[in-house]
Amino acid sequence: MAHFGENKNFKNPVVNWIDNRLPIFTMLIKEYGVFPMPRNVNYLWSFGGIAMTMLGIMILTGIMMAMNYTPHTTLAFDSVERTMRDVNFGWLLRYIHMNGASFFFIAVYIHIARGLFYGSYKKPRELLWMFGVVILLLMMATAFMGYALPWSQMSGWGVTVITSMFSAIPLVGDGLVTWLWGGFSVDNPTLNRFYALHFLLPFVILGVVFIHVWALHVTGSNNPTGVEPKTPADTVPFAPYVSTKDSVALVFFLTIFLGVVFFYPLALTEVDHFRKFDPMQTPAHIVPEWYFLPFYAILRAFTMDITVPFTTIVLLPAKLQGVLAMFGSIILLVFLPWLDRNPVKSGRFRPVFKWCIWLLFIDFFVLMYSGAKPPEGLPLIMGQLGTVYYFVLFLVILPVLSFKEKNLPVPASISADPGCCKKR
Amino acid sequence: MDSTKDGANRREFLYLTAGAMAAVGAGTSVWPLVDSMNPAANTLAMASTEVDISKIEAGQTIMAVWRGKPVFIHRRPSAEVTEIRAEDWHTLRDPQSDESRVQKGHDEWLVLVGVCTHLGCIPMGSKMGQPKGDFGGWFCPCHGSHYDKSGRVRKGPAPKNLAVPAYTFVTDTLLRIG
Numbered sequence: 001m002a003h004f005g006e007n008k009n010f011k012n013p014v015v016n017w018i019d020n021r022l023p024i025f026t027m028l029i030k031e032y033g034v035f036p037m038p039r040n041v042n043y044l045w046s047f048g049g050i051a052m053t054m055l056g057i058m059i060l061t062g063i064m065m066a067m068n069y070t071p072h073t074t075l076a077f078d079s080v081e082r083t084m085r086d087v088n089f090g091w092l093l094r095y096i097h098m099n100g101a102s103f104f105f106i107a108v109y110i111h112i113a114r115g116l117f118y119g120s121y122k123k124p125r126e127l128l129w130m131f132g133v134v135i136l137l138l139m140m141a142t143a144f145m146g147y148a149l150p151w152s153q154m155s156g157w158g159v160t161v162i163t164s165m166f167s168a169i170p171l172v173g174d175g176l177v178t179w180l181w182g183g184f185s186v187d188n189p190t191l192n193r194f195y196a197l198h199f200l201l202p203f204v205i206l207g208v209v210f211i212h213v214w215a216l217h218v219t220g221s222n223n224p225t226g227v228e229p230k231t232p233a234d235t236v237p238f239a240p241y242v243s244t245k246d247s248v249a250l251v252f253f254l255t256i257f258l259g260v261v262f263f264y265p266l267a268l269t270e271v272d273h274f275r276k277f278d279p280m281q282t283p284a285h286i287v288p289e290w291y292f293l294p295f296y297a298i299l300r301a302f303t304m305d306i307t308v309p310f311t312t313i314v315l316l317p318a319k320l321q322g323v324l325a326m327f328g329s330i331i332l333l334v335f336l337p338w339l340d341r342n343p344v345k346s347g348r349f350r351p352v353f354k355w356c357i358w359l360l361f362i363d364f365f366v367l368m369y370s371g372a373k374p375p376e377g378l379p380l381i382m383g384q385l386g387t388v389y390y391f392v393l394f395l396v397i398l399p400v401l402s403f404k405e406k407n408l409p410v411p412a413s414i415s416a417d418p419g420c421c422k423k424r
Numbered sequence: 425m426d427s428t429k430d431g432a433n434r435r436e437f438l439y440l441t442a443g444a445m446a447a448v449g450a451g452t453s454v455w456p457l458v459d460s461m462n463p464a465a466n467t468l469a470m471a472s473t474e475v476d477i478s479k480i481e482a483g484q485t486i487m488a489v490w491r492g493k494p495v496f497i498h499r500r501p502s503a504e505v506t507e508i509r510a511e512d513w514h515t516l517r518d519p520q521s522d523e524s525r526v527q528k529g530h531d532e533w534l535v536l537v538g539v540c541t542h543l544g545c546i547p548m549g550s551k552m553g554q555p556k557g558d559f560g561g562w563f564c565p566c567h568g569s570h571y572d573k574s575g576r577v578r579k580g581p582a583p584k585n586l587a588v589p590a591y592t593f594v595t596d597t598l599l600r601i602g
Contacts, residue, residue, distance in 0.1 A: 160543070161544060162543075164542075165543060168583075178463060182461055183463045183464075183467045184463065184491035187492045189463070193461065280489070280494050282545040282564075282566060285565070300581075305517070318581050319543075319583050374568070375567055
C-alpha cells in the first residue's frame, strides 16, 4: 500500500492476514509507535490527547443518558431528575457529563493557549490550526445545545438570549430566529431540534478531530523551541516516551476531574438550573456557563449605538456591534497564521510577544469575571477594556510585531537548545 | 474536439451546463429540509388568542400568552395617558408617539409583546412590587433596558420599543390578539 509504505511482517498469522488486506496494524505502528516526536515536548503537549479522552467520555456518558431522556418540554426536566434519582448510576453519568463539559473546555483552552504561546499555528501548521478553530466552534454549539436539554430556567432563558442574538442581523434577523426556534418562542420544536443536534454534533467533532490529527501527523508536533526537528537526535518515538508522558498527564487530569465529580459536582452550576423552565418569568440574573463568560463579556461590552455624526440615524446598533464582536473574536483566530507573520514560532524567543500573550491569558480571566457580573459599573468597564485589548492584540499588536520585534537568537536545533535535554 | 472560434469547446459547455443543473438540483433538494425547520402548521394555527379584559382595573396590568410569549395588557388611568403624551418623543432611540402605539378610541389600553427587544427576556414591572425602571414602565433584568409607560425604550442596550402586536376589540371587553 502506497499510503503507509511497506507492510510490516507480523509473527501472528491472523494479524498478518488482516494487515495484508487492510494495513491497520502497519498504520498504528507508524502513527502511534515509531512516530517521531520532538524530544523536548513538555506536559502542555498532553492536552490534545486529554481533550480527545474527554470527547470519548462525553460521547459515552451522553449515549447512556440519552437512553433515559425524553425531549419534550413537559417531560424533559423530570426525565433528567429520574436519571439522577432512579436510574442505576444515573447520577454518576450525569455528573460526569455535566462536569465533563467543563473539563473538556479546560483541556481545550489549555491546548489552545499552548498553541498560541509556542506559535503552533504558524507554517506549516496553518490548516491544522484552522481545523482546531472549527472544533472549538462545534464544541461551543454542542455545549450550548446540551445545556438546553434539562429544560430548566437556565436552559430556556439561555437559549432565548443566545438565539435572540441573531435578531440583530438586519432584514433577515427576525425570520432567522423564528426558523431557529421552529415557532414564535422557545418551545417544544426548539427542544426537539436541539436534542437532535446535540446528539449529532459530537460525532461531527469526532470527524474533524480525525482530520485535525491527520494534519498533525503530516507536519509532526511543534515543540517549546519552535524549531522543527532536523536530525533523528531531535526526536524520540511516540511509544513509549510520549505515550507514557501523556498517560501520566491524563491520570493527573482525570484525578482532578473525578474529584470534582464526586465531591463538588455542583460547583460550576447555577441554582436556576434546578428549576423548571417558565417561559413567563425570566430569572433575575442569568449567566452562561463559565466557559462562555469571556465571550459573553465581549457581547455586552458594546453599549453605544454608532450613528451618522450629528444625527440620530443609527448606522450600527450596539446590539449588532456586540454580536459581531462576539462571533468575530473566535472567527479571527482562523486568520491568526496571517496576522502574526513573525518567522520565530516560540514565545520563548520573542521578548515582546511573550508578555503580550501572557496579558491575553490574564485578559481572558478579566473578561470571564466581567461576564459573570451584571453589566454595570466596574465589571462593565473591565469588560470593555478587556475587549479592546483582545482585538488590539490580534489586529494591531501581532501584525506590527511580525516585523518590528527584535527576536532573541533561536537555537540551531532542538538538541542544541541548552534548555532542551538533560545530559546523561 | 469541436472547437468554436473563441476556443471554447463542446465538452466545456457541457461541463458548465451540467454543473449549473446539478447546483440548481441540489438547491431545490435542500429547501424542503431547511423549510421543515420553520414553524409547522399546528404552531401557526395557534396564532391568535382571545382575552377577557372586563376584570382589569385602571392602573392594572395583566399578562396574557400569545404564541408562547407573554403579552402585557395595561389599562391606563387617563392621567397617565396625558402625562406620557406630554413628553417629547422625537429624540427617542426608536421615535414613536404614544398615539401610534394604541388604537384610536381605546387610548386607555396599552397592549405590548412582553419580550425585551434586546435578547428576548421578559421585562419586569407588570406585577405589583416589581421594579419598573427609571421611566416608570418596565425594566429588563437581563441586560438592564428601561422602558417608559408607553413601552418605549429609554435606556440600556435594547434597540427597539416593546412591540405592539396586531389586535382587535371583538367587543369592548374582549380582545383578540393576533
